[in-house]
Amino acid sequence: MLDVPHATTTEHSETHFDLRKEAEAAGITETLLQLDQELIGLKPVKNRVRQIASLLLIERIRQRAGLASAPPTLHMSFTGNPGTGKTTVALRMARILHGLGFVRRGQVISVTRDDLVGQYIGHTAPKTKEILKKAMGGVLFIDEAYYLHRPDNERDYGQESIEILLQVMENQREDLVVILAGYGERMTKFFASNPGFRSRIAHHIEFPDYAEAELLVIAELMLKERGYRFSAAAREAFEKYIALRRIQPFFSNARSIRNAVDRIRLRQADRLVSDLDRMLDVADLETIDAMDVLASRVFSGGADARSAVP
Numbered sequence: 098m099l100d101v102p103h104a105t106t107t108e109h110s111e112t113h114f115d116l117r118k119e120a121e122a123a124g125i126t127e128t129l130l131q132l133d134q135e136l137i138g139l140k141p142v143k144n145r146v147r148q149i150a151s152l153l154l155i156e157r158i159r160q161r162a163g164l165a166s167a168p169p170t171l172h173m174s175f176t177g178n179p180g181t182g183k184t185t186v187a188l189r190m191a192r193i194l195h196g197l198g199f200v201r202r203g204q205v206i207s208v209t210r211d212d213l214v215g216q217y218i219g220h221t222a223p224k225t226k227e228i229l230k231k232a233m234g235g236v237l238f239i240d241e242a243y244y245l246h247r248p249d250n251e252r253d254y255g256q257e258s259i260e261i262l263l264q265v266m267e268n269q270r271e272d273l274v275v276i277l278a279g280y281g282e283r284m285t286k287f288f289a290s291n292p293g294f295r296s297r298i299a300h301h302i303e304f305p306d307y308a309e310a311e312l313l314v315i316a317e318l319m320l321k322e323r324g325y326r327f328s329a330a331a332r333e334a335f336e337k338y339i340a341l342r343r344i345q346p347f348f349s350n351a352r353s354i355r356n357a358v359d360r361i362r363l364r365q366a367d368r369l370v371s372d373l374d375r376m377l378d379v380a381d382l383e384t385i386d387a388m389d390v391l392a393s394r395v396f397s398g399g400a401d402a403r404s405a406v407p
Contacts, residue, residue, distance in 0.1 A: 111161050111162055112162065114158050114161075114162070116154075119154060119157075119158060120154060123154065123157075123193075123196040123197045124192060124193070124196035125150050125154060125193055125196060125197070128150075128189050128192045128193055128196070129143075129146070129147060129150065129189075131189065132146065132185075132186070132189045135182075135185055135189075136182045136185060136186075137307070137311045137314050137315050137318070138305075138307055138308065138311040139181070139182055139304065139305065141303070141305065142182070142186060142302055142303075142304055142305075145300070145302050146186060146189070146190060146193075146302075149190070149193075149300060150193050152169065153169065153193065153194070153197045153199060154197060156169055157197050157198065157199075168270070168271050169199075169299070170270060170297070170299035171194065171199060171270070171274045171299060171300075172266055172270065172274060172275045172276070172277075172297050172298050172299055172300075173190070173274070173275075173276045173277070173298060173299065173300040173301070173302060174276070174277045174278070174284060174288075174298045174300070174301045174302065175187065175276055175277070175278040175302050175304060176278070176279065176280065176281040176284045176301070176302070176303050176304065177280075177281060177303060177304025177305065177306075178280065178304075178306055178349065178350060179349035179350065179352055180349035180350030180351040180352030180353060180354075181304035181305070181306065181307070181350050181351070182304060182351065183240075183278050183304055184205075184207065184238065184240075184278075186302075186304075187205050187207075187236060187238045187276050187278075188205050190236065190274075190276070191203050191204065191205045191235060191236040191274075194236065194274060195235075199274075200234055200235050200236065200272070200273075200274060201234035201235070201272070202234045202235040203235065204232075204234075204235035204236065205235065205236045205237075205238050206228065206231055206232035206235065206236070206237050206238065207238040207240060208228055208237065208238070208239055208240070209239070209240050209241055209244070210241070210244040210245055210255065212224065212228055213225045213228055213239075213245065213258045213262075214245065214253075214254050214255050214257075214258050215254055216254075217254075218254075220254070221254040221255075221257045221258050222257060222258075222261060224258075225257075225258045225261045225262065226261065229261070229262075229265055229273070232273060233269070233272055233273050234272055234273070235273070235274070236273075236274045236275075236276060237273060237274070237275045237276070238276045238278065239275065239276070239277050239278065240278050240279065241278070241279045241280075241283075242277035242278060242279050242284070242287060243279050243280075243283040243284060243286065243287035245258055245259055245262075245287075246259065246287055246290055246291055248290065259291060259293075259294075262275065263293045263294065263297065266297045267297060270297075275297075277294065277298070281303065306350055307350050307351065309336070309339050309340060309343065312339050312343075312350070312351070312354050313332075313335065313336055313339060315351050315354050316335060316339075316354050316357070316358055317332075319354065319355060319358045320358060320385065323358075323362070324382075324383055325362065325365075325383050325384070325385055326383055326384060326385065327384075327385050328384050328385060328386050328387065330386065330387035331384075331385045331386050331387045331389060331390050333387070334387045334390040334391050335357075335361075335390050337396075338357065338390055338393060338395055338396070339354075341395045341396065342357070342395050345395070357393070360393065361385055361389050361390055361393075362385075364388075364389045364392050365385055365386070365389045368386070368388065368389060369381060369382075
């Protein structure tokens with residue numbers, strides 16, 4: 098059984114607290130606003146982040162009020178498909194934790210199996226410990242965490258890394274927050290095979306896929322940030338693009354949309370430069386036409402369905 102952190106009390110001092118000022122001073126208000134601005138949709142995720150921030154804020158205030166307080170367990174699991182904002186939320190969560198004093202630094206160290214697991218005997222422990230040393234005082238984000246466990250390979254060293262991680266997550270939970278991330282079904286199997294992780298995870302947050310309308314808004318925001326805009330016909334064409342691309346293999350939500358936007362800009366530039374005798378104005382430079390979208394191989398069917406090239 099895990100040791101349950103004992104509740105402690107501090108000397109009674111403050112008796113009244115202005116919640117708005119407390120949230121603003123800790124950076125919570127600004128961070129949650131940034132999260133709303135950076136990520137389209139994802140309402141369940143944002144609500145959960147807001148709940149965690151509220152819990153931590155009240156916990157910190159309770160300590161200052163001299164009430165019973167126990168160090169909260171802060172390790173988390175983010176599950177969902179690629180491109181749904183897991184890394185962005187991890188960065189914002191680190192800022193909240195740092196603003197409230199639950200971690201010494203607001204940094205996020207993002208790693209995968211290759212950063213933690215060695216390829217020969219005696220290699221894994223130093224690699225894992227070095228990453229933990231670098232992440233200490235902040236947040237360690239382990240993407241595709243299920244790859245740490247490979248039960249079908251008797252010579253795999255992932256279990257050694259897992260044991261070190263579990264020990265640190267328990268014994269140094271007040272100086273390090275670990276976020277495990279990956280596909281939902283695979284993470285479920287991973288937790289079933291490694292119950293030590295599940296018992297140490299306090300917050301499980303599921304990241305849903307974006308709806309088609311949300312993906313269109315994301316594309317328009319990406320274009321706006323780069324100084325472009327869809328023409329009416331191009332916007333309609335991109336709606337069709339989204340519908341087709343979503344059902345092809347390897348679709349990665351906002352990540353695939355970003356790739357599509359980059360390719361659209363490439364085709365627009367190629368179209369403009371194809372006529373060197375043409376005089377260009379600002380409207381030409383900033384407008385994406387339908388042909389820039391419709392030239393994608395997604396509209397030709399089979400080839401893209403196999404290769405998943407945007």
